[in-house]
Amino acid sequence: MDEKTRQDLLKLFEGKLNQAMRLYLETCSRCGVCTEACHVYASMPQAKYIAAYRAEIVRRIYKKYFKSQGRFWPSLGQSKDLTEMALEELYEAAYSCTGCRRCMVYCPFGIDTQMIMSIAKLLLVGAHAEPEILTMLADTSIAKGESLEIFREGFLAGIKRLEAEVVAKWQSQAGDTVIPVDKQGADLLYVALAGAHSIIPAAAVFNAARENWTLSFFEAVNFGAFVGDPTRTKLILERIVGEAKRLGVKEVCICECGTAFRVMKQLSGPQPFQVSSITQVHARYIREGRIKLDPSKNPEPLTYHDPCQIARNAGVIDEPRYILQHLASDYRELAPEPIYNWCCGGGGGLVALGEETLDFRMKSSRVKAEQVRKTGAKTLCTACENCHTQLSDLNQHYQLGLEVKFLSSMVAEALVP
């Protein structure tokens, strides 16, 4: 790596060093308490998969360039030069971490390994060594925000086709406009994913609850966040913020996508609207008596996987359980406490990388499969697209014999007219 590149990368590194990051980088005592916390290590016990070991890969470069010991006594903390080889190590550390932050629950200091990995990811972006596909997907999202007019017609035509499906299945609940789009003065802006499964059931529930809602032009998923690029993350986020402001909505409701929800909730800053997950909105409808569900639809044992970015990392924990009380007659907890739930193993962009990561995803999530199997559940539901894909893959790979479902779809299926 030439000196100029190195200096540019170190500038990116420096930009990441806010108070919290410094605290995380300075405090680790390498006590190893986080060892058992990571599902990757628990499934494949190799030192390189320990949370602190991953963090140390970044920390070694930090020591080299941002601490005096790197200059005066580099061997003390095994400081490391930023080289091509170091980039490879950073890649392996960052893209074998799903950013679930389970290790943070174990650490006596609460060190956030996901945040430390965000340095690794940013350096990879800076060196053009990141998984290209993620950047490409992020750029597509951004382009869509910039030239909405080009996408508009196609989008509206697609929605018309979906409306027909909603009407066919939920005849009685369909309001005047089945899937409103671009509706000025709506109360709630629903940000979905590209895919009927994310729109049709949601529309049925909104209409059943007589919500004054509108569907966003944009898909919720934030590939910028997966690839760890703050600029792209922000641009993707701002498309939705802009739309919400333009329509004057009071609430932005994010579909079942963990990263999208956490990014929107925690990174959008103070806004004139509130941010909710669709799970929260559904729980509210039930509480307010706006929708009624039929629990006899799901008599089989059922369990719920808390998506890390929605539960542990954003606090939506009671709502899905409240919904499930009204939805299932034999609900079983996966983990003794929701913050200890194992990650599905698909976060941090791994599922978005598809086949390329499949083998790793299956091997690194053995403990997840076992956790699910132990409940004896026949249905496994969750509230995140990524988790759903990964859990479906696990279901197949480990022959768990489950039905993997979206919580929101189950709500729609159980609607009582």
Place this chain on the structure above:
Amino acid sequence: METIYYLVLVPMVYGAFVVFGLGSVLRLAALWRRPPQPSTLRIHARRAPGWLGALADSFLLPTVRRHNPLLWVFLMIFHVCLLLLILGHLELFKRFEVLQVIEHQVFLGRGLVGLALTLALLFFLFRRFVSPNRDLSVPEDYYLLILLLLTVLFGSQMDWARSWYGYGELTVEDYRAYLMSLVLLKPQLPSAVTGSGHSFMLVLHVFFANLFLIFFPFSKIMHAFLALPVNKLRRG
């Protein structure tokens, strides 16, 4: 020999305290000059309020208790004993009546504190020889533990000699004369401090302690100051 004793017991002590104090303050200032994280870093479903929860996390180490109970026992012993030792050292400067509510000879715990610390340090050291902790450890981790072990051993020796074997040449009064003279910036070395059979232990103890203090601001032991604010982030 006299000169070496003098250098370790007087200028190096001053130097060590200056490096420790200034180093810590400057390092902390550098940290807090950075912009804060704009978004929350909280872990949810931890219902205790922010600062209170962070205090409990920092001083009782509940996560270690849950996930590594054996380590927790040694950590608690170690850190509590460390606190007792700091109090003990204060009493080497002068008598504090508040500390005498339970009447005792100087050094609380009759030498057991040093013994407990030694055992805890040996435990910390040996657990690092076993994988996977071994793969996580860097030289700093070993150096720190060895340095502390040496400091504690030589310190304890003097304490044990006095309280267990009735060694009477180096007395608490001698230490007080020496240490208070340092505080008052009129350094004096009473002849008992440099001339008795155990003086070499004192010199080694102070030497390693000085090294530890100098090392402190640049090492992971800064966790002593950082544990609370970093835990606060998790509590939101």
